[in-house]
Amino acid sequence: MKPSPDSTPASMKSNRRSQIDAARQQEALDETGPGGPALEPASREQDFQDYDYSNFYFGVGHDAFDMLTPFDDWWQWARPEGYYLFGQPMESAPGTRVDVRETKGHKVLKGLINLASYNYLGLSYRQEVIDVATEALQRYGLGASGSPILSGFFDLHEKLRLELARFKGKEDVLLFPTGYSANLGLISGLMRPGDLVLADQYAHASIVDGIILSKAKPLFFRHNDANDLERKLKRFDGKKLVVVEGVYSMDGDLANLPDIVEVSKRYNARILIDEAHSSFLFGENGRGVAEHFGLDDEVDIHVGTFSKTLGGVGGFVAGSSKLINYLRGFARSRVFSCAMPPAIAAGLLRSLQIVEDEPELRTKLHDNVAFMQTRLRDAGVDIGDSASQVIPVFVRDDKRIFSIVEQLNHEGVYLNPVRYPAVGKHRSRVRISLSAAHQRPDLEEGADILIRVLRRNGLCP
Numbered sequence: 001m002k003p004s005p006d007s008t009p010a011s012m013k014s015n016r017r018s019q020i021d022a023a024r025q026q027e028a029l030d031e032t033g034p035g036g037p038a039l040e041p042a043s044r045e046q047d048f049q050d051y052d053y054s055n056f057y058f059g060v061g062h063d064a065f066d067m068l069t070p071f072d073d074w075w076q077w078a079r080p081e082g083y084y085l086f087g088q089p090m091e092s093a094p095g096t097r098v099d100v101r102e103t104k105g106h107k108v109l110k111g112l113i114n115l116a117s118y119n120y121l122g123l124s125y126r127q128e129v130i131d132v133a134t135e136a137l138q139r140y141g142l143g144a145s146g147s148p149i150l151s152g153f154f155d156l157h158e159k160l161r162l163e164l165a166r167f168k169g170k171e172d173v174l175l176f177p178t179g180y181s182a183n184l185g186l187i188s189g190l191m192r193p194g195d196l197v198l199a200d201q202y203a204h205a206s207i208v209d210g211i212i213l214s215k216a217k218p219l220f221f222r223h224n225d226a227n228d229l230e231r232k233l234k235r236f237d238g239k240k241l242v243v244v245e246g247v248y249s250m251d252g253d254l255a256n257l258p259d260i261v262e263v264s265k266r267y268n269a270r271i272l273i274d275e276a277h278s279s280f281l282f283g284e285n286g287r288g289v290a291e292h293f294g295l296d297d298e299v300d301i302h303v304g305t306f307s308k309t310l311g312g313v314g315g316f317v318a319g320s321s322k323l324i325n326y327l328r329g330f331a332r333s334r335v336f337s338c339a340m341p342p343a344i345a346a347g348l349l350r351s352l353q354i355v356e357d358e359p360e361l362r363t364k365l366h367d368n369v370a371f372m373q374t375r376l377r378d379a380g381v382d383i384g385d386s387a388s389q390v391i392p393v394f395v396r397d398d399k400r401i402f403s404i405v406e407q408l409n410h411e412g413v414y415l416n417p418v419r420y421p422a423v424g425k426h427r428s429r430v431r432i433s434l435s436a437a438h439q440r441p442d443l444e445e446g447a448d449i450l451i452r453v454l455r456r457n458g459l460c461p
């Protein structure tokens with residue numbers, strides 16, 4: 001059973017599209033030989049405008065490097081056209097104002113209002129966090145120097161594991177070097193060929209990659225649609241895992257957890273929630289969206305990252321001790337990878353303590369979210385169904401998105417283009433991420449600039 005086209009995630013769609021593109025390239029190469037078609041300047045310009053990464057996924061030839069030259073040709077053209085906006089070096093901490101080195105004009109854009117960071121509570125640069133991390137750095141050195149099952153596991157990791165299990169109200173926790181590797185190791189460690197993993201169509205790439213690695217059958221249900229989930233669950237007899245995100249990373253809406261849990265339980269499917277963007281922010285105690293809906297105990301597996309709200313790096317899986325014990329053996333992305341640096345674990349412990357001691361930070365963030373969402377919706381800006389600190393501003397035009405972001409950066413706001421393959425084609429957007437650290441004047445100024453730029457470009461009234 002193939003997922004229907006509109007319920008397939010961008011990261012999987014690319015492969016089918018790329019096959020079509022590969023066939024087109026094959027025709028061109030048959031005429032011109034390996035190394036790519038020699039296009040006339042005019043048609044080359046026209047073609048290049050329509051290309052993106054999906055055009056360079058499959059290629060003909062016998063050398064694994066055959067795709068590099070055609071890609072490089074395009075890249076030399078595409079980078080100054082807008083791709084340069086990805087990965088420009090920041091020269092300051094990810095605070096509410098940042099200095100960004102613009103790699104096209106080679107100047108530093110200073111003091112931009114930062115509406116792009118995952119530092120949702122401003123913890124990455126809190127002095128107490130830096131202090132304990134510095135102390136740990138002095139004591140333990142730079143890296144863990146080993147896998148967590150061999151020589152890379154430190155007392156600080158153990159403490160973080162236990163503290164987090166207590167905070168999440170779960171029997172046990174397993175730490176991973178990144179959130180990406182947590183999903184990868186968890187899904188591929190638990191699910192097997194012949195099983196079914198049914199994920200929301202907007203599931204993050206780490207979930208999709210985990211499914212691919214598990215070799216379980218991948219299916220995707222329409223975003224937040226419990227009826228579509230039921231239709232797909234009904235047809236399968238075997239081990240089933242349903243995967244959702246607490247807050248969707250590109251859309252900022254919440255999982256329709258009550259309906260999804262109800263349906264999943266009726267069909268004996270286990271439920272995984274990835275709370276990368278909602279752990280430490282939602283629910284009475286900050287455990288996440290599962291707690292927010294009063295469904296914390298109904299969800300079997302809880303994933304989170306340390307790279308967002310806690311301001312560090314790393315990932316975790318929380319659940320029953322039997323689940324964690326099993327994953328200790330089978331989550332290969334953890335077993336065969338170095339543990340997170342001990343100094344990071346020290347900083348994360350302090351960040352976690354701040355989350356517990358200062359619930360007012362969450363309140364401040366939610367106030368900032370309410371302010372920004374009202375301001376943008378009142379101005380007629382399309383922010384979709386966002387109900388969180390992740391606020392997409394839809395542009396939907398995969399070419400113009402670059403120019404919009406360039407204008408925003410030059411006029412004082414730091415935002416990034418989000419386009420295929422992070423989201424589907426023609427679903428380009430800029431994605432605002434708010435922080436509790438933002439003060440009202442930052443938000444007012446940021447919103448004014450954003451609305452001005454959108455208006456000038458005909459994207460809001």
Ligand SMILES: Cc1ncc(COP(=O)(O)O)c(C=O)c1O
Nearest residue numbers: 178179180204206249276305307
């Ligand atoms: C939903 C989701 N899961 C997992 C990850 C991966 O987390 P990390 O960046 O910590 O590897 C992300 C990252 O943005 C995410 O949005």
